[in-house]
Amino acid sequence: MKAIIYCRVSTDKQTQETSLARQEEELHLLANRLNSEVIMTIKETASSYDIDRDGIFDMLALFSEKKASCLFIQDETRLGRGHSRIALFHQLQQLGVTIYTISHQGELILSEADSMVLQIVGLVEEYQRKLHNAKIKRGMKRAIENGYNPANNLAKINEAPGRTRKDFPVEEVMKLREKNFTFSEIASTLRGLGYDVSRATVHRRFQEQRKLDNRE
Numbered sequence: 001m002k003a004i005i006y007c008r009v010s011t012d013k014q015t016q017e018t019s020l021a022r023q024e025e026e027l028h029l030l031a032n033r034l035n036s037e038v039i040m041t042i043k044e045t046a047s048s049y050d051i052d053r054d055g056i057f058d059m060l061a062l063f064s065e066k067k068a069s070c071l072f073i074q075d076e077t078r079l080g081r082g083h084s085r086i087a088l089f090h091q092l093q094q095l096g097v098t099i100y101t102i103s104h105q106g107e108l109i110l111s112e113a114d115s116m117v118l119q120i121v122g123l124v125e126e127y128q129r130k131l132h133n134a135k136i137k138r139g140m141k142r143a144i145e146n147g148y149n150p151a152n153n154l155a156k157i158n159e160a161p162g163r164t165r166k167d168f169p170v171e172e173v174m175k176l177r178e179k180n181f182t183f184s185e186i187a188s189t190l191r192g193l194g195y196d197v198s199r200a201t202v203h204r205r206f207q208e209q210r211k212l213d214n215r216e
Contacts, residue, residue, distance in 0.1 A: 002068040003036040003100075004059055007043045008078045016045070026102050027072045034100065039068055048077055051084040063095045075103040076110075089114065090121050139181075139189040146179045168195040170209050173202055 007023040009016035020043055031038050040062065044055040056079075062068050071092065073079060076099075079088045089110070092099065099108040110118070168190055176186045183206070187199040 001036050001070050001098075002039050003031050003070045003072055004062060004068045005031065005038055005041040005072045006055065006059055006078060007041070007074070008048070008053075008055070009045055010047055012045050020045075023074045023078070023102075027074065030100060030102055030105070031072050034106070036070060036072070036100075038072075048081040049084055051080060051087060056088065060091060060095070063092070063097050069096070070098040070100060072100050073102075075101050076108060086114070086117055086121070090118055093118060093122075135185075136188045136192040139185045140192045142181070142185070143176060143189045146176075168197055168205075170205050173206050174209060177206060 005024065005027045007020050007027065009020050009023075024041060024043065028038065028041075040058075042055040042059055044053055046053045046055075059071070063071075076085065076089075079085055100106060101108045173186055173190075176189065177183075181189070183203045184199045187197055187202045190197050190202070
């Protein structure tokens with residue numbers, strides 16, 4: 001299995017530099033013992049509470065690209081403390097990464113409290129996705145019931161890729177607004193059709209179009 005070694009210390013003092021070197025050496029030994037191929041060793045000096053670390057983003061990018069499947073760290077505090085630690089545990093869990101530590105001499109075993117928190121976070125995300133999808137479906141259903149025909153605009157979904165200004169049917173925004181749809185409902189409806197737009201973008205384009213109509 002391909003692995004990443006992550007080492008971290010909180011300061012750049014000489015004693016900590018020694019700790020960084022020791023972490024790296026011990027983790028390579030553990031990786032060799034578990035027959036893991038280390039593709040990258042990441043070393044950095046940063047606070048355990050700071051999640052904005054170059055090494056962390058490099059590590060997550062490699063895991064996202066499926067270039068490695070396991071992580072070796074000295075102990076769980078090397079990833080972080082407090083909320084940053086839980087956030088990283090959750091992200092790595094979502095990516096299917098197995099974590100090995102020197103402190104466990106093998107796979108990391110989360111505490112009962114951490115496991116419960118991660119379970120709750122996962123459930124919240126799942127229900128957020130369900131609510132989001134339900135909102136899109138309700139918006140589409142309401143739009144169709146009020147005479148909106150999505151087939152008229154499906155052909156435009158793949159037009160003008162890469163444009164900075166988002167391309168979507170503004171005329172339909174105006175029609176739905178006349179039927180008392182909120183901007184959030186309109187944005188949800190458009191996303192259901194494949195247009196990646198936010199409520200703020202819909203509102204801004206509505207205002208622009210209304211100004212043009214008033215001038216005419």
